[in-house]
Amino acid sequence: MDLQSEYDVIVVGAGVAxxxxxxxxxxxxxxxxxxxxxxxxxxxxxxEVIKRDNTIVAEILRKPLPDCVIKGTSKRRRIFSPSCKKHMILAPRVASLVIDYRLLTHEIAKACVESGATLLLNTAITELMQNDSGEVCGIEGLSSNRSFNLRCKAVVGADGHSSFLREQAGLPAPNICAAYKVIVESADIPDSDMLEFFLLNNPAGALWIFPRADKSAECGMTIWEQTREAQGVDIADVWEKHRSEHPILNQRLRNASYTLTSVDKLVFGGLPDDFARPGLVLVGDAGGHVGAKGASGILTGMSMGYAAGQFLGAYASDNKAVVGDAAMRRCVEAMKNTSAWSLLQEEQKAGAMTRDFLFKILRTNEEIDNAWDAISEMAKSQ
Ligand SMILES: Cc1cc2nc3c(=O)[nH]c(=O)nc-3n(C[C@H](O)[C@H](O)[C@H](O)COP(=O)(O)OP(=O)(O)OC[C@H]3O[C@@H](n4cnc5c(N)ncnc54)[C@H](O)[C@@H]3O)c2cc1C
Structure with missing residues (x-):
């Protein structure tokens, strides 16, 4: 691999976006x-969960999602109030697929390499290069301990929730929440077609259990309250406390063994409108392209990434210069013309309203339980 060559487009970050x-x-x-x-x-x-009726996966893979990626199908959602005394069951119009995230990402990587892109691992970006006009025109980085610099006409920043490129370009950040993920074997799950969510109060957040077809389950927790105290907790400890004390989580997981745990962060609301500069566009978690109702970041990140890639690829293969201000605006317009962007905007509004209503207006568990029937009616009509 010759790291001194020039590229039309350099994408930083080989996640789904x-x-x-x-x-x-x-x-x-x-x-x-x-x-x-x-x-x-x-x-x-x-x-772990994506909508079944999406078109972006087949568009990128150029085939339907392989069966081996699909671990379960869910047609219903059960949502418990923070006290667990109340719950609602929702039957969304569109079923959800519980997927194996690694296998999905490997499928997209295969499509990416087959499309002719070069994929390079063990390679970190350390600096954005700018030309005299202040346009991003390349990157500096480290590959297997060797420093390099590469010129290009556009950089796509897909470097995740704590994006270094976003920081370097001074672009705004979305809400980033502490998150924990656990995959378990032998969970006691009553309904294999039901995604279960457990709302948490003080700090506000949610736990979830998503059953796979084989008694294993994808579980997790996020704390979305944005105070320093709430975001500073040791989330693995909080999870363990809930596992032993939470009335329903404890039942579901009493016989379960963990096969994977991961401390992470989740983008959850605060959709930034500004995610591009001349020569640079952010996509996926880096750009805040995640739904504010329930972390729909896989499909929205893929959609926004694909739209940006298609535009920049076509532009850069036709033009000699860096993708300047006017062309980058057109790229952002193309991204905002997708159904993924409409969904992100819709979720941003609805997600923020629901969380404000539950945890800022009602506040206590008792008040939330008292208003639960009205909340359920509202949720069913959405
Ligand atoms: C616990 C949890 C549960 C979730 N549940 C769901 C769900 O059910 N459904 C859903 O749709 N979404 C869910 N999401 C969100 C979804 O997974 C993410 O939005 C999506 O995976 C983000 O993809 P990405 O490609 O933008 O970022 P990432 O997958 O984070 O990829 C970023 C990549 O950039 C690389 N990188 C970072 N910095 C550098 C650098 N300086 N140089 C080079 N490379 C760099 C990283 O190594 C990484 O591979 C969940 C997220 C979490 C954490």
Whole structure:
């Protein structure tokens, strides 16, 4: 691999959003590099649920989602109030698929490489290069302890929730919440087609159990309250406390063994409108492209990444110069013309309203329980 060459488009971060962006760019005819500092793809296992009726997965994979990626199908959702005394059952119009995140990411990586993009692991970006006009025109980085710099016409920042590129470019950050993920074997789950959510109060957040077809389950927890105190907790400890004391989590997991645990962060609301600069666009978690109702970041990140990649790839293969201000605005317009952007905007409004209503207006568990029937009616009509 010659690290001194030039590329049309360089994508930083080989998560679902970055791989989708590189696929779109390479398919549009651009010489595309996607790099990641990790030694392997999907080192951190993240989301687990996607909507079944999406079109973006088949568009990127150029085939339907393989059966091996699908671990379960859920048609219903049960949501418990923080006291667990009340619950509601929702039957969304569209069923959800519980997926194996690693296998999905590997499928997208295959599509990306088959599209002609170069994928490079163990390679971290350390600096953005700018030309005299202040446009981003390349990157500096470290690959297997060797420093390098590469010029390009556009950089796609897909480097996740704590994006270094976002910070370097001075772009606004979304809400980032502490998150914990656990995969368990032998859970006692009553309904294998039901995603279960348990709202938490003080600090506000949620736990979830998503059953797979084989008695294993994808579980997790996030704390979305944005105070320093709430975000500073040791989330693995909080999870363990809930596992032993939470009335229903304890029942469901009493015989379960953990097969994977991960301390992480989740983007959850605060959708920034500004995620581009001349020569640079952010996609996926880096750009805050995650739904504010329930972390729909896999599909929205892929959609926004693919749209950006397609635009920049086509532009860069037709033009010699860096993607300047006017062209980058058109790229953002193309991203905002997707159904994923409409969903993000809708969720941003509805998610913020629901959380404010539950935890800022009602506040106590008793008040939430007293208003639960009205809350359920509202949720069913959405
Ligand atoms: C616990 C949890 C549960 C979730 N549940 C769901 C769910 O059910 N459904 C759903 O749709 N979404 C869910 N999400 C959100 C979803 O998983 C994410 O939104 C999505 O995976 C983000 O993808 P990404 O490609 O933007 O970022 P990432 O997958 O984080 O990829 C970023 C990549 O950038 C690389 N990188 C970072 N810095 C550098 C650097 N300086 N140089 C080079 N590489 C770098 C990292 O190594 C990483 O591979 C969940 C997330 C979490 C944490």
């Amino acid at each position: 970055g791989l989708a962006a590189a696929t779109g760019s390479a398919r549009a005819g651009a010489k595309t590099l996607v790099l990641d500092r990790s030694p392997e793809i999907a080192l951190k296992v993240k989301g």
